[in-house]
Amino acid sequence: xxxxxxxxxxxxxxxxxxxxxxxxxxxxxxxxxxxxxxxxxxxxxxxxxxxxxxxxxxxxxxxxxxxxxxxxxxxxxxxxxxxxxxxxxxxxxxxxxxxxxxxxxxxxxxxxxxxxxxxxxxxx
Numbered sequence: 001x002x003x004x005x006x007x008x009x010x011x012x013x014x015x016x017x018x019x020x021x022x023x024x025x026x027x028x029x030x031x032x033x034x035x036x037x038x039x040x041x042x043x044x045x046x047x048x049x050x051x052x053x054x055x056x057x058x059x060x061x062x063x064x065x066x067x068x069x070x071x072x073x074x075x076x077x078x079x080x081x082x083x084x085x086x087x088x089x090x091x092x093x094x095x096x097x098x099x100x101x102x103x104x105x106x107x108x109x110x111x112x113x114x115x116x117x118x119x120x121x122x123x124x
Contacts, residue, residue: 005071007120012070019034019061020034020062020100030048030055032049044122049113049117050116050117051116052094053094053114055114057100062104063100070100089114098118099111
């Protein structure tokens with residue numbers, strides 16, 4: 001999983017920034033696409049989160065790729081079952097919590113997606 005996360009981060013950091021948007025949710029799979037400008041919809045990357053059980057995200061957001069850490073994950077095996085984090089994020093299932101660092105106009109915050117896996121593909 002770490003190699004996949006590192007590859008995704010490296011790909012995102014090749015751009016000045018990345019606008020992300022939720023494209024679709026079907027059969028517990030979540031598709032998110034990324035581009036330089038949402039109005040152009042010239043997507044360069046697509047993510048597929050499989051067997052999603054939790055989403056804490058707006059419909060679209062910007063990733064400031066100049067930040068050191070912009071995409072990360074946590075394995076649920078590393079979180080105590082009794083902790084509030086486990087109860088909040090993993091109570092419906094999922095093996096990993098994936099997080100994007102979102103840049104909102106006056107602040108930054110993490111977008112969270114709990115799923116069993118993530119796949120990505122380069123579109124352009």
